[in-house]
Amino acid sequence: MALPVVAIIGRPNVGKSTLVNRLCRSREAIVHDTPGVTRDRTYQEGYWADRTFRVVDTGGLVFDDDSEFLPEIREQANLALAEAAVALVVVDGQQGCTAADQSIAEWLRGQGVPTMLAVNKCESPDAGLAMAAEFWGLGLGEPFPISAIHGAGTGDLLDKVVSYLPPTEEDEGEEPIQLAIIGRPNVGKSSLLNAVCGENRAIVSPIRGTTRDTIDTTIEREGKTWKLLDTAGIRRRRSVSYGPEYFGISRSFKAIERSDVCVLVIDALDGVTEQDQRLAGRIEEDGRACVVVVNKWDAIEKDSHTMPAMEKELRAKLYFLDWAPMLFTSALSGQRVQAIFPLALLAVEQHRRRVTTSVVNEVLTEALSWRTPPTSRGGRQGRLYYGTQVAVRPPSFTLFVNEPRLFGETYRRYVERQIREGLGFEGTPIKLFWRGKQQRDAEKELARSQTRGR
Structure with a gap:
């Protein structure tokens, strides 16, 4: 059963995101002195007493101005209220009641949602009451x-908040699959999220840096629950100044770390850039499953040979993600966007897959029969004794050999290719650890010494 939602509403710079972080005991919402930092609606999980709920942070509401992003921010606030069990209005106690607060109150009275009022920045208990x-x-x-x-004062506030929440049932279902949408600015990440969800879940604009927070959205696809993480566009570090964009990019990297699978979005018009390569490298380094989505495919003039030719060209530049499936989509028209989920689900399953030692060694034996390990200039030949899978997420294998230095990069890549050809693991990186006899002997001696010391 879905958790009840508490919507945080208010004008700019009254401390909404600070309150969200306080209620959810986190630092996920970006907090900065600049007005308009929060634009999309962002979700976090909070709990109080025996109740768990979702807190949705919204952008600062301004009703007498239709300048950049303000109409879209109002739309996001409307969508947040539509699913909320209670709206928590935040005002600034130090500034007092303003005309903007009165406009928000008048607007809320027509929404039909139970409403509470939090007067923020009341650090002094006595002055706060006044x-x-x-x-x-x-x-x-x-x-x-x-x-x-x-x-x-937040304890008393939460006591009242939970009184508005409907009773919830314990959900015994499996954890949702975390899918992070990653890419440079303006490749269409938010448009892709909206196309997948069938609603304006995120603000879309040609202006770079529109998305700042990481936007969590939960949906059902392929018989599974997915938590989609739309992230801020990631630019080169030297191009990013300290401020809202810096914090947004930091949260994007955290989204990669906590995801089960990443969707790396590439702009079909731009092709693979240096920054795309850096992001791909980050995904592989963090050991995440991945699907490469080539967006804006509708803007490409094409014939029957265009897609294979472009895929070959893109893969040549994303050679370290040669294990990731590639999909050509258009977020604008919706072309093939729902096909992301079967590919992502396969990647997640492979990311979590475990293979028995006997099957691993059948593949290794076959690999050795086709190509023997190299021999050093001194006449020493590498020997691969056996291998075993030691971890998942990503699948990791330890290969026991006589001397790891005898196995150069070329042969190591050959063994990895043979493991992939024999065992699959589409959509996920794999890690190989090469252990020599001396390492094993040292570990055994350490274990003996620890046993004698007890």
């Missing part, structure tokens, strides 16, 4: 004086 009293005139119920940055 600050909060000014907001009774908004007609949104009792104003709760709080300090989001220090936590004062």
Whole structure:
């Protein structure tokens, strides 16, 4: 059963994202002095007493201005309210009640959603009560004086919040699959998310840096629950100044780390850039499963030979992701966007797959019969005794040999190719660890010494 939603609403710079981090005991929401940092609606999980709920952070609401992003921010707030069990309105106690607060209160009264009022920046308990009293005139119920940055008053606030939440049932289902949408700015990540979800889940704009927070969305596909993580576009480090974009990119890298599978979005018009290669390398380095999605395919003039030719060209530059399936899509038209999920599910299954030692050694024996290990200039030949899978996520194998230095990169790549050809593992990187006899003897001696010392 889906968790009940608490929507955080308010004008810019009243401390909404700080309160979200406080309620969810995290630092996920980007907090910065600049107005308009939060644009899309972003979700985190919170809990209080025996209740668990989802907190949705929204952008700062402004009703008398239709400049850049403000209409889209209002649309995202509307969508947040549509699914909310309660709306928590945040105001600034130090600034007092403003015309913008009154506009938000008037708008909320027509939404039909239960509403609470949090008066933020009330660090002093005595002064906070006086600050909060000014907001009774908004007609949104009792104003709760709080300090989001220090936590004062948030316990009483949460006691009231959970009273609005419907009863929930324990969900015994499996954990959702975490799918991170990764790419440079303006390759169509947010458009892809919207096309997949069938709604305007994220703000889409040709302006670089529109998405700043990592946007979590939960949907059902292929009989599984997926948590989609739309991330900020990642530019070169030297191009990024310290501020909202810096924090957004940092969260994008964290999204890669916590994902089960990454969708690397490439712009079909630009092809593979140096930054795309860096992102691909980061995905492989972190050991994540991956699907490469080539977006804006509708903008390419093509015939029956265009797709194979372009795939060959793209793979030549993404050679370290040669194990990742590639899909040509158009987020604008919806072409093949739902085909992402079968490929992603296969990649996740392979990422978690374990193979018995006997099967691993059948593949290794076959590889040795086709190509023997190299011989050093001194006449020493490498010997591969046996191998075993030691981990999953990603699949990892330890190969026991006489001397790892005798196995150069060329032969190691050959063994990896043979393992892939014999065992599959489409959509996931694999790791090989080469252990020599001296390493094994040292480990055995260490184990003996530890046993004698007990």
